[in-house]
Amino acid sequence: MWNKRVLYPAIAGVVALAVFFLYQLHQLQDRFKTRLPQVLPGLQIADARFGYFPSPTLALSQLDYQAPGWNFSAQQVIARFSWFSLFSLSPQIKQIELYGGTIAPLNLNIVSLTLDHIDQSYNLAELSLTAESVENNRLHLTALAQRFANGVALHQLQLNVEMAQGYFLNNRDITLSAEKLSLSQQQTQWQMVLQQGLLNQLPLESAVLHYTPNNIADNHESKPHFTLQLQQNGGILAINGQQQAQGNFLALRGKRLSLSPLLEFLQLPVLLSGVSDFSGSARFNDGVLTNGDLTLNISKAELNGLNLLDLISQYFPIRQGAKKYADRVATPFEQVSAALSWNQAVLNLNKLSAQGKDLNLSGSGEMSLSDFNCRFELRLSPNIVxxxxxxxxVRLFGPCRSPQYQVSVDKRLENQLKNLLREKLRERSE
Known part of the structure; x- marks a missing residue:
C-alpha cells in the first residue's frame, strides 16, 4: 500500500506538471499566433494548433506575408520542440518544416523547406529547400543559414536548378556553390552578396546584386530594376537591368574579363579567346538573351580552330613567324576589335579587325545559333614591311569549333603575287 504521505504529493506533482505543460502549450500557441505578426508586420496566420505526440508541435495554417514587391504564403508551417525544453520558461524550437508555399514575384511553389538543428538564439540552422516553379523547373538548395539584423547569410551554399523546358543562358542545368551568400533588405531595395563561388564551371570571386521591386511613391510608379556586378579572375562584369514593356533591358559592360570561361558558360564555341573590355546592350526574356549588340576590344587574343599563319605562309614569306605556332590549331593576335549583334537565330559579326606580330586580319560574317555553323569572309595581310x-x-565555313577554309585568289591578287615573286627573284640575282 502506498503511504498517503507519498501518494498525495506524487499525485499533486503530476497534476501540477500537467497544468504547467498545458499552460506552456497555451502560452506558446498564443505567443506564435499573436506575437509573430508583431515581429513581422504584414504577416497573417489563419490558425495555430498544438499537437503532443510523438513530440510537441505547433502547426500554423495559411500563412501570408507581404513586403514591398514580395509576397510569401504557405499552407502550413510546423514547429517542433523537445519535451525537455517545455520545462523551461522559454521553450526552444528545434526544427521548422514548411509545406505548400509560394514566393512572388519569383513564381516559386515551395515543395518543402526544413530548418534543422536550430540553435538556442535562433541565429543558426541547417537549411534544406526544394521548390518548383510554375514552369516546372526544379530547385534544390542546402546551406547553413545564419540570421542577422536585416537578412540572412547562407554558408557552404549548394544550389541546383533543373530546367524542365527551355534554357537559362543556353544551360538546362545550373549549379551554384559558394562559401557565403547573404541576402538583406535595405528600405525598398534587396541586396545579395556572394563570396567565392562557382557557377557551373565559371569561377566567381564575388557577386553583388541590388534589386528594387515595383515601387509606388508620391504617385510615381518605378519599374523593377537591378544592378549586378561580378568579379571573375580579376575582371569585372557589370549589368544594369530594367523591366520594360518589350521585356527586360540590360546594359552590359565588361573590364579585363577572360572570354573563354564566359563563352563556355554560355555553351558557345570558344572561337576567340583573350582578355576583353566590352560594352553593349541586350533584351532578356525567359532566360534567353533574345537580341543585342556588343563592341569588344580584346588583348592577348587567339583565333581558335585554324592556323591562319600557316595558311598565309603558303603565299607570303612569313614562314619564320608561322613556324613558332606550327603545332597549334590557333592564330595569335596582340589586339582584336569586334562589333557584333544577335537575335534568337543568328549572331552577326559586323566588323572584325585584328593585329598580330606576323599577321593582320579584317572581315565580317555570321554564326547560326541553332547549329553553331559559321560563315566568315576574311582578308589576311602579312605584317611585314x-x-x-x-x-x-579567305572564306571560313562549317562548324565554328573546327571551321574549314577556302582561299579566293582573284586575277588581280594573282598578278600581284607574280609581280612580287619576280621582284624577289630579281633582288636575289643582283
Missing amino acids: GYSQYQLP
Missing part, C-alpha cells in the same frame, strides 16, 4: 598592302581573301 613591303607586304602589308597585299590581302589574301
Whole structure:
C-alpha cells in the first residue's frame, strides 16, 4: 500500500506538471499566433494548433506575408520542440518544416523547406529547400543559414536548378556553390552578396546584386530594376537591368574579363579567346538573351580552330613567324576589335579587325545559333614591311569549333603575287 504521505504529493506533482505543460502549450500557441505578426508586420496566420505526440508541435495554417514587391504564403508551417525544453520558461524550437508555399514575384511553389538543428538564439540552422516553379523547373538548395539584423547569410551554399523546358543562358542545368551568400533588405531595395563561388564551371570571386521591386511613391510608379556586378579572375562584369514593356533591358559592360570561361558558360564555341573590355546592350526574356549588340576590344587574343599563319605562309614569306605556332590549331593576335549583334537565330559579326606580330586580319560574317555553323569572309595581310598592302581573301565555313577554309585568289591578287615573286627573284640575282 502506498503511504498517503507519498501518494498525495506524487499525485499533486503530476497534476501540477500537467497544468504547467498545458499552460506552456497555451502560452506558446498564443505567443506564435499573436506575437509573430508583431515581429513581422504584414504577416497573417489563419490558425495555430498544438499537437503532443510523438513530440510537441505547433502547426500554423495559411500563412501570408507581404513586403514591398514580395509576397510569401504557405499552407502550413510546423514547429517542433523537445519535451525537455517545455520545462523551461522559454521553450526552444528545434526544427521548422514548411509545406505548400509560394514566393512572388519569383513564381516559386515551395515543395518543402526544413530548418534543422536550430540553435538556442535562433541565429543558426541547417537549411534544406526544394521548390518548383510554375514552369516546372526544379530547385534544390542546402546551406547553413545564419540570421542577422536585416537578412540572412547562407554558408557552404549548394544550389541546383533543373530546367524542365527551355534554357537559362543556353544551360538546362545550373549549379551554384559558394562559401557565403547573404541576402538583406535595405528600405525598398534587396541586396545579395556572394563570396567565392562557382557557377557551373565559371569561377566567381564575388557577386553583388541590388534589386528594387515595383515601387509606388508620391504617385510615381518605378519599374523593377537591378544592378549586378561580378568579379571573375580579376575582371569585372557589370549589368544594369530594367523591366520594360518589350521585356527586360540590360546594359552590359565588361573590364579585363577572360572570354573563354564566359563563352563556355554560355555553351558557345570558344572561337576567340583573350582578355576583353566590352560594352553593349541586350533584351532578356525567359532566360534567353533574345537580341543585342556588343563592341569588344580584346588583348592577348587567339583565333581558335585554324592556323591562319600557316595558311598565309603558303603565299607570303612569313614562314619564320608561322613556324613558332606550327603545332597549334590557333592564330595569335596582340589586339582584336569586334562589333557584333544577335537575335534568337543568328549572331552577326559586323566588323572584325585584328593585329598580330606576323599577321593582320579584317572581315565580317555570321554564326547560326541553332547549329553553331559559321560563315566568315576574311582578308589576311602579312605584317611585314613591303607586304602589308597585299590581302589574301579567305572564306571560313562549317562548324565554328573546327571551321574549314577556302582561299579566293582573284586575277588581280594573282598578278600581284607574280609581280612580287619576280621582284624577289630579281633582288636575289643582283
